[in-house]
Amino acid sequence: MSDWREPWRLARERVTDLYGRHVGEPADALPTPALVVDAEALDRNLAAMNAALAGQTARLRPHTKVQKSPDIALRQIAAGAVGVAVASVWEAAAMAAAGVSDVLIANQVVPADKVNAAAALAAHVSLTVAVDDARNIEALSAAATRAGTEIGVLVEVDVGMGRCGARSGPEALRLAEQAHAAPGLRLKGVQAYEGHCMLVPDRDKRIRMATRAMDTAAAALALMRDQGLPASTLSGGGTGTYDITGRHPAVTELQAGSYVFMDAMHGNLVSGFEISLTVLTTVVARHGHTVILDAGRKSVGIDFVSPPMLGHDYTARYFAEEHAMFDTDERFGADVGDRVRLVSGYAPTTVNLHDVLYAVRGGQVEQVWPVFPRGAGHGGFLTALLPG
Numbered sequence: 001m002s003d004w005r006e007p008w009r010l011a012r013e014r015v016t017d018l019y020g021r022h023v024g025e026p027a028d029a030l031p032t033p034a035l036v037v038d039a040e041a042l043d044r045n046l047a048a049m050n051a052a053l054a055g056q057t058a059r060l061r062p063h064t065k066v067q068k069s070p071d072i073a074l075r076q077i078a079a080g081a082v083g084v085a086v087a088s089v090w091e092a093a094a095m096a097a098a099g100v101s102d103v104l105i106a107n108q109v110v111p112a113d114k115v116n117a118a119a120a121l122a123a124h125v126s127l128t129v130a131v132d133d134a135r136n137i138e139a140l141s142a143a144a145t146r147a148g149t150e151i152g153v154l155v156e157v158d159v160g161m162g163r164c165g166a167r168s169g170p171e172a173l174r175l176a177e178q179a180h181a182a183p184g185l186r187l188k189g190v191q192a193y194e195g196h197c198m199l200v201p202d203r204d205k206r207i208r209m210a211t212r213a214m215d216t217a218a219a220a221l222a223l224m225r226d227q228g229l230p231a232s233t234l235s236g237g238g239t240g241t242y243d244i245t246g247r248h249p250a251v252t253e254l255q256a257g258s259y260v261f262m263d264a265m266h267g268n269l270v271s272g273f274e275i276s277l278t279v280l281t282t283v284v285a286r287h288g289h290t291v292i293l294d295a296g297r298k299s300v301g302i303d304f305v306s307p308p309m310l311g312h313d314y315t316a317r318y319f320a321e322e323h324a325m326f327d328t329d330e331r332f333g334a335d336v337g338d339r340v341r342l343v344s345g346y347a348p349t350t351v352n353l354h355d356v357l358y359a360v361r362g363g364q365v366e367q368v369w370p371v372f373p374r375g376a377g378h379g380g381f382l383t384a385l386l387p388g
């Protein structure tokens with residue numbers, strides 16, 4: 001592959017060839033199930049997040065694993081984001097290939113193929129990764145040195161979620177000292193993701209927990225600074241804590257991502273944003289008040305919360321692979337062949353099931369956006385970044 005950006009170019013070309021015919025058509029005529037983005041609601045969500053962060057220390061670095069769409073990421077940046085956060089080196093490559101210049105892999109980059117890909121990618125984009133392991137720091141340093149590049153480093157601190165991250169301030173400090181001394185790496189600060197707070201329904205409790213979590217992260221950052229280390233970034237947070245972590249005075253980057261689309265899970269917990277993502281479905285059978293839709297687990301993410309129908313309060317009896325079965329009542333007017341919209345239970349695991357997002361404005365398809373890279377795979381970037 002002659003150009004490392006080739007996988008993204010091919011993805012866009014493929015989507016334009018196969019799905020571009022729908023541009024200009026009424027959204028309600030799309031073949032179902034279809035992943036539809038209300039572009040006006042999306043724009044309002046971008047503006048609402050900007051307004052929420054106005055005057056705060058924290059700048060927005062949206063987590064783009066939610067939408068897996070470089071097109072939306074570029075809109076977020078145009079609206080004021082400092083760059084993006086991603087979950088994998090492959091997502092980082094897709095964002096960089098599409099023109100995003102500042103990418104944080106808010107995750108551990110392991111094993112060697114990904115470390116080497118990250119080192120190669122750092123030649124083309126300002127790339128930062130999270131670390132929580134001394135051996136990983138050694139591997140990243142060696143790979144960046146071999147590639148002649150520099151990788152930024154945030155030491156991840158566990159602030160109560162118990163997933164990745166150094167388990168104490170002193171442990172984080174040791175990792176920071178190691179990263180600072182390592183050739184090919186540039187220590188930038190701390191990452192702390194307070195994921196255990198996101199779903200706490202009691203808002204006061206969520207505020208207390210998230211504030212405590214970020215205080216812990218800030219203390220680790222202060223420990224590094226006290227030792228004279230060049231640690232200035234504190235990156236963390238999500239949609240569930242955007243107005244808590246985003247207002248913490250020590251936090252410099254907010255990694256919220258779900259606010260762009262929202263979903264049933266966040267809709268129940270977070271105010272300030274609208275549902276902009278729905279799955280357009282068709283009623284394929286109706287027997288009395290039992291309604292069957294042509295969208296199941298292969299087209300709508302059911303994690304955390306069962307996907308509701310937009311504008312209705314019915315809950316699904318079940319989701320099979322290609323069917324959703326709802327018990328409705330006399331209020332429900334749709335019949336076989338009619339369209340019904342579902343709100344995803346969880347947007348990130350819905351988007352990943354589709355080739356394409358249809359951006360709709362004024363009821364018409366305005367653009368088609370590739371979902372890329374889909375799934376857990378590398379989308380061709382392994383070959384593109386490390387040929388031979």
Ligand SMILES: Cc1ncc(COP(=O)(O)O)c(C=O)c1O
Pocket residue numbers: 063066085106107193198236237238239240255256257258259
């Ligand atoms: C490291 C990290 N940062 C931020 C987020 C926040 O994303 P969201 O706004 O979708 O909650 C997540 C979500 O899983 C995450 O894993």
